[in-house]
Amino acid sequence: xxxxxxxxxxxxxxxxxxxxxxIPLISAETSSEFVNKRVSKDQEKPVLKKNSKSALxxxxxxxKEKRMFxxxxxxxxxxxxxxLLLIVGSHFQKENIGAFILSIVxxxxxxDFGSGFVxxxxxxxxxxxxxxxxxxFIRPFREHHVDPIAxxxxxxxxxxxxxxxxxxxxxxxxxxxxxxxxxxxxxxxFNFLVFTATLAVYVCLTNQIHKWSHVVSKLPRAVKVLQxxxxxxxxxxHHIHHISPHETYFCxxxxxxxxxxxxxxxxxxxxxxxEACTGIYNSCK
Numbered sequence: 001x002x003x004x005x006x007x008x009x010x011x012x013x014x015x016x017x018x019x020x021x022x023i024p025l026i027s028a029e030t031s032s033e034f035v036n037k038r039v040s041k042d043q044e045k046p047v048l049k050k051n052s053k054s055a056l057x058x059x060x061x062x063x064k065e066k067r068m069f070x071x072x073x074x075x076x077x078x079x080x081x082x083x084l085l086l087i088v089g090s091h092f093q094k095e096n097i098g099a100f101i102l103s104i105v106x107x108x109x110x111x112d113f114g115s116g117f118v119x120x121x122x123x124x125x126x127x128x129x130x131x132x133x134x135x136x137f138i139r140p141f142r143e144h145h146v147d148p149i150a151x152x153x154x155x156x157x158x159x160x161x162x163x164x165x166x167x168x169x170x171x172x173x174x175x176x177x178x179x180x181x182x183x184x185x186x187x188x189x190f191n192f193l194v195f196t197a198t199l200a201v202y203v204c205l206t207n208q209i210h211k212w213s214h215v216v217s218k219l220p221r222a223v224k225v226l227q228x229x230x231x232x233x234x235x236x237x238h239h240i241h242h243i244s245p246h247e248t249y250f251c252x253x254x255x256x257x258x259x260x261x262x263x264x265x266x267x268x269x270x271x272x273x274x275e276a277c278t279g280i281y282n283s284c285k
Contacts, residue, residue: 070161077164077204080171084197087178091186091193103191107198108254115206116251116258120267123246124282140207148242151211159207167200202253205232210252213238230254 092100122141140162144151151159174196178186186193209232212223216235219227227234233255240258241249249258250267261267275281 067157067161070157070164073161073164073168074157076168077171077200080168080175081197081200081204083175084171084178084193084200087175087186088190088193088197091183091190093190096190099191100194103194104198107195108202109256110195111199111202111206112251112253112255112257113261114203115210115253116261116267119250119252120270123250124271125280148214151207152214154211156208159211160204163204163207167204170196170200170203206253209233209254210238213252230256 119141122138140151174193177189178193212219212227213233213235223232226232230237231254233252237255237258238249238252241252247268248262249255251258251261271282
């Protein structure tokens with residue numbers, strides 16, 4: 001079928017090894033319009049257009065105040081995470097290695113699911129005009145669909161600041177308990193602490209991992225190895241999400257849960273339930 005062929009061509013274009021600036025930029029509007037309306041016998045490849053006006057409007061939402069907030073959140077995260085890692089390291093017992101590994105696995109999986117849920121919610125509901133969360137969370141995802149390569153130009157602060165805030169909300173209550181209840185509580189809940197530390201690290205790094213999945217040149221060799229081993233989100237895996245209509249493979253930490261969630265139609269079913277219960281419909285359709 002022509003549409004299937006077009007989708008394959010688009011995926012091929014996205015995965016070519018070229019400089020980020022030269023990759024065709026696909027917005028939800030342009031790619032959907034081409035696939036649904038512009039397919040003809042005489043035209044085999046899509047004419048992709050960059051929605052520069054929309055990208056600039058969304059980019060303008062990144063203010064000096066927002067950056068100061070992100071810098072603060074990153075500094076707080078560094079202190080909290082280091083504190084928890086020191087507690088875990090000083091209370092580690094090698095006879096619990098099995099539970100230790102399982103705690104790491106479950107922490108990583110929950111981070112992956114959380115990234116998918118937040119990604120789906122930001123893609124599906126609300127607008128950038130909603131106070132606080134509109135600029136902090138919805139804007140980056142909407143900007144990303146208008147200009148998928150823009151995030152590769154973000155520095156470490158803009159990339160990771162918001163996620164550090166979420167990680168801090170995970171770390172702070174756990175550390176308060178550690179300091180209040182002491183060694184006995186720490187030993188009794190050691191696996192939970194390992195789980196929390198892993199969850200926080202992956203949550204913090206999710207946007208950085210996502211950014212790496214869009215960089216096609218000058219990636220550190222260690223990052224490429226981790227992508228190839230699927231320890232973090234591989235580039236070819238995430239590009240499935242960027243094929244119109246952008247309604248699948250939302251998990252962007254490791255992408256491990258994308259296939260099973262897609263098989264059971266988790267997000268599609270959740271959208272139907274929300275629409276049926278609230279009367280609120282997908283704001284991006």
